[in-house]
Amino acid sequence: xxxxxxxxEALRLQEGESSSLNCSYTVSGLRGLFWYRQDPGKGxxxxxxxxxxxxxxxxxxxxxxxxxKESFLHITAPKPEDSATYLCAIPTSGSRLTFxxxxxxxxxx
Amino acid sequence: ETGVTQSPTHLIKTRGQQVxxxxxxxxxxxxxxxxxxxxxxxxxxxxxxxxEEENGRGNFPPRFSGLQFPNYSSELNVNxxxxxxxxxYLCASxxxxxxTGELFFGEGSRLTVL
Numbered sequence: 203x204x205x206x207x208x209x210x211e212a213l214r215l216q217e218g219e220s221s222s223l224n225c226s227y228t229v230s231g232l233r234g235l236f237w238y239r240q241d242p243g244k245g246x247x248x249x250x251x252x253x254x255x256x257x258x259x260x261x262x263x264x265x266x267x268x269x270x271k272e273s274f275l276h277i278t279a280p281k282p283e284d285s286a287t288y289l290c291a292i293p294t295s296g297s298r299l300t301f302x303x304x305x306x307x308x309x310x311x
Numbered sequence: 312e313t314g315v316t317q318s319p320t321h322l323i324k325t326r327g328q329q330v331x332x333x334x335x336x337x338x339x340x341x342x343x344x345x346x347x348x349x350x351x352x353x354x355x356x357x358x359x360x361x362x363e364e365e366n367g368r369g370n371f372p373p374r375f376s377g378l379q380f381p382n383y384s385s386e387l388n389v390n391x392x393x394x395x396x397x398x399x400y401l402c403a404s405x406x407x408x409x410x411t412g413e414l415f416f417g418e419g420s421r422l423t424v425l
Contacts, residue, residue, distance in 0.1 A: 206353075234412055245315075245401050245416035246354070289353055293412060296367045297405070298344065301353030 204229045204294040208302035215309050218279045223305045225290035226272040235273050237266050238289040246289055280309045315417035317402050323423045329390045332420045334402030336383040343385040346401040354401055397424045
């Protein structure tokens with residue numbers, strides 16, 4: 203069964219304290235892995251798509267990487283405005299996305 | 312700004328009632344899908360529409376139904392509401408001809424069933 207698992211469930215950082223979020227997946231034939239950011243009460247905002255192991259993408263303080271079993275979202279020197287829930291998802295059975303439960307990130311000033 | 316708009320943003324219903332949620336897709340996006348997101352969980356796929364026909368459905372009962380119109384706008388209808396239907400309902404669109412496949416989400420409709 204296709205599955206996405208994210209860890210940790212919640213992460214609390216001090217401003218400037220770098221860390222990584224994990225997304226492990228099980229799927230037959232990966233057709234991409236997506237990262238989204240979601241603010242409370244809002245819809246998910248697209249961040250990155252990764253397609254093959256070894257691929258990396260960056261946006262401001264965020265860098266996403268992909269291996270054959272997992273993806274990492276690295277956050278370098280985070281700021282309070284980076285506080286949000288980060289979701290990863292994979293396309294399964296057509297074009298539907300299967301999401302993980304998300305990591306709720308809080309960055310304290 | 313994704314260009315995907317949803318209405319209403321919030322609504323309260325009672326158990327047994329029916330609800331219709333609406334979505335206007337991003338211009339040029341011909342595929343729309345709906346997701347249910349319970350508090351503290353990731354979005355769960357309900358169904359997808361392409362060219363006004365349902366072409367994929369998740370593990371949701373038939374009382375969840377939808378429509379897509381020629382202008383690519385869409386509706387989600389839920390009959391016989393249950394307490395567990397309380398959630399954020401997300402509409403997402405994509406360009407089926409795109410080779411990247413990412414979905415663009417609206418802000419969601421928050422449904423509370425009492």
